[in-house]
Amino acid sequence: MPFSHIDETGRLTMVDVGEKPITDRTATASGVVLMRPETVAAIRARTTPKGDPLEAARLAGILAAKQTDRLIPLCHTLPLAYVNVELTLAADHILITATARARASTGVEMEALTAVSVAALTLFDMCKAIDRTMRITDIQVRSKTGGASDWPASE
Template sequence: MSEDGETAGDETDLTHTDAEGEVQMVDVGDKPDTARRAVAAGEINLRPETVEAIRDDEVSKGDVLATARVGAVQAVKHTWETIPMCHQIPITNVETDFELFADRVTLEVAVETTGKTGCEMEALEGVTTGLNVVWDMVKAAEKSAENADDQYPETSIDRVRVVEKTKREL
């Protein structure tokens, strides 16, 4: 399969290696441009007190969600630099949506592009980086007060996944 999930020739064909087994970028040059959208989501589990501090904008490092939003967008735009063989694509839109629950923060990142390849990796990079920024912003509050050796007993990033992928002809 190609990086956007389409079968490339015979199902035994490998798209990221050549005949000698060397890694290569998939050639998408002959593919037509299409409008594409991918949405990824994930969550960070936190102490309820930490979520309240985020909600009340009382985290000592500053506005957690605003900072995480910037990090998510930057990650989307730089995905091609961090994932080998990922094409640099024209990002036409990025949307971020945070939701706060009693014990977690969720993030959904939607990425749109017009081009020859999909944008799922960009959406996933936006989610993982956005949630990492949340963690970085609240890590002092998340450390275990009872046991200094047990740094982040309740903190985890989970359920990172693609929740939507669409492609339409122009």
């Protein structure tokens, strides 16, 4: 039966969370945008060409977290109670940390990761005219609570 093979191998399936209990879920993710020290200095001095990349990145990250279910095909729609994006400037990079929270029957780590990723892309977009060396790196989940097994921070 050749079709079953096609249809069943690698078949995309959304996890059914209809029987899972609703609990208070949190997740924190982080990522880094590497850039030249002059670029970090321009951000601190608020002289980047398209305006303040920090506020834009925070807002874009929060908005994106609320759209995770439309970006990541098999993610569930979750009523986020909270999303926060924090930016820490270092000598040659910006560290992005995002936290998401929801009362839900599945975890919110994809929402936190999406906030980090889109905040990073926004920083990139707003600084690309002055820095062609940027790289987005080390996007990962830092911690997670409320599910069957909590994650301590992964270091």
